[in-house]
Amino acid sequence: MAHYRASDSKREQFRRYLEKGGVMDSLTGVLVSLYEQPEKPSNALDFLKQQLGAAGEETEETQVLRQDLAKLRDQCDVLVEENKELRARLQRFETTPENSTAAE
Structure with missing residues (x-):
């Protein structure tokens, strides 16, 4: 039972870290954008990378x-x-x- 609570605590800390850094808002925005696309892209991961500016080349x-x-x-x-x-x-x-x- 103690192991379960420690795991939850770490998750909660990580969630707060992501929220504080704006990661949750960015991901939510990109996912909403993907959802609202009239024609879904063939590769959702590439779409996410492009929207987040991490497409590489x-x-x-x-x-x-x-x-x-x-x-x-x-x-x-x-x-x-x-x-x-x-x-x-x-x-x-x-x-x-x-x-x-x-x-x-």
Whole structure:
């Protein structure tokens, strides 16, 4: 009987550990997502791994998306710099003395 209680105590500690770390919520969310899939995947374990981000190697689609993201970030950086330059040029034109006298 004492062995049974020790086992229950360890289980309860482990359960609290999983809850504290957010593991239970993550697993519950992924399982609910699997349940709500209109067409169940052929390999449920792969689905779980993918949803938890533990699929190991990236899929081809993920690699393409990462490359696209890198390109878009570069484009964004270029556009931000261009925007700064254009704002500075606009600021110079708005504050020239010629414009001040013409406005009066």
